[in-house]
Amino acid sequence: MSDKPEKFIDENGLRLDGRQVDEMRPMKMELGVISRADGSCYLEWGKNKVMAAVYGPRELHPRRMQKADSVLIRYRYNMAAFSVEDRIRPGPNRRSIEISKVSREAFEPVVLTHLYPGAVIDVFAEVLQADAGTRTAAINAASMALADAGIPMKGLVAACAVGKVDGQLVLDLNKAEDNFGDADFPMTFTQDGEVSLVQMDGNFTQEEFKQAVEMCKEGCQKILGMQQEALRNKFAGELSTDEVDVELIEEDVVEAESDDVDEGAAEPEEVDEDVEESQDDVEDHSMIKADEPEFEEDEPEDEPESEEDEPEEETA
Numbered sequence: 001m002s003d004k005p006e007k008f009i010d011e012n013g014l015r016l017d018g019r020q021v022d023e024m025r026p027m028k029m030e031l032g033v034i035s036r037a038d039g040s041c042y043l044e045w046g047k048n049k050v051m052a053a054v055y056g057p058r059e060l061h062p063r064r065m066q067k068a069d070s071v072l073i074r075y076r077y078n079m080a081a082f083s084v085e086d087r088i089r090p091g092p093n094r095r096s097i098e099i100s101k102v103s104r105e106a107f108e109p110v111v112l113t114h115l116y117p118g119a120v121i122d123v124f125a126e127v128l129q130a131d132a133g134t135r136t137a138a139i140n141a142a143s144m145a146l147a148d149a150g151i152p153m154k155g156l157v158a159a160c161a162v163g164k165v166d167g168q169l170v171l172d173l174n175k176a177e178d179n180f181g182d183a184d185f186p187m188t189f190t191q192d193g194e195v196s197l198v199q200m201d202g203n204f205t206q207e208e209f210k211q212a213v214e215m216c217k218e219g220c221q222k223i224l225g226m227q228q229e230a231l232r233n234k235f236a237g238e239l240s241t242d243e244v245d246v247e248l249i250e251e252d253v254v255e256a257e258s259d260d261v262d263e264g265a266a267e268p269e270e271v272d273e274d275v276e277e278s279q280d281d282v283e284d285h286s287m288i289k290a291d292e293p294e295f296e297e298d299e300p301e302d303e304p305e306s307e308e309d310e311p312e313e314e315t316a
């Protein structure tokens with residue numbers, strides 16, 4: 001580990017990496033990068049590189065772990081052994097277990113958990129390269145992966161941290177600021193402006209605390225904007241194709257209506273095909289329906305009570 005820098009902020013008010021105190025590191029994200037996952041996101045934030053994958057909702061085994069009235073969200077944050085300079089011992093440790101717990105809780109206010117009783121949603125956040133702020137990077141990626149998986153949510157979740165160096169508050173800590181600074185204050189905000197996670201390492205005065213919350217909020221709003229744009233980029237093209245289909249169908253219908261009624265009825269195939277195609281597309285990208293959970297595993301035969309709930313073709 002490098003030594004503590006003498007100064008974190010220079011005479012021009014710039015940080016060691018050239019950023020302003022309220023400036024975030026560049027972020028980029030890509031959706032749908034893991035084909036076997038129901039939703040996924042690769043996110044880079046400065047030198048952080050994180051992959052998030054979501055599986056589910058699917059039936060939870062063993063059954064005794066199922067929640068009768070809601071879905072169980074499981075969240076696993078993991079730093080790859082090669083993600084830092086000195087190799088980390090693989091497997092869970094106190095830090096990763098704590099981060100997994102608080103990150104899972106950050107999503108509980110937004111995921112419509114009551115829609116999938118007895119099911120589980122697994123969220124895996126793998127840190128491939130770490131450079132401070134990995135828990136917030138992982139939450140931002142996981143939020144996108146959940147949206148990519150079509151999990152019904154009230155909105156997205158965004159996360160960032162504020163810290164204190166040289167007596168000044170700084171947004172989105174770099175490694176030196178994180179390791180040697182006076183405070184590290186990660187927060188998450190939902191799209192509704194609710195706070196769903198706060199952690200605190202170090203000390204703030206009351207005034208600094210209020211200011212830090214505002215800085216985090218602004219940072220999270222910027223991230224939410226980027227997340228929404230990434231989602232639009234992935235889905236808007238496909239949706240606009242649907243819109244074109246719908247327009248064509250409407251034109252066909254208008255033409256058919258203006259013609260003789262019998263003639264109009266004589267050409268239903270083309271319209272039906274278009275309807276079916278656009279319907280398929282819509283189903284591909286729509287939220288998973290609440291009453292049709294996409295369980296992957298077979299329904300055990302010795303438990304007939306659940307067979308009532310699910311259509312036969314899904315359990316085959």
Ligand code: ADP
Binds near residue numbers: 086088131133134178
């Ligand atoms: P966060 O990554 O969320 O800021 P921490 O404040 O605990 O979490 O860690 C800050 C940074 O310190 C990490 O991003 C990583 O670069 C580094 N770090 C954390 N744990 C270890 C570890 N066990 N070995 C080496 N570096 C680590």
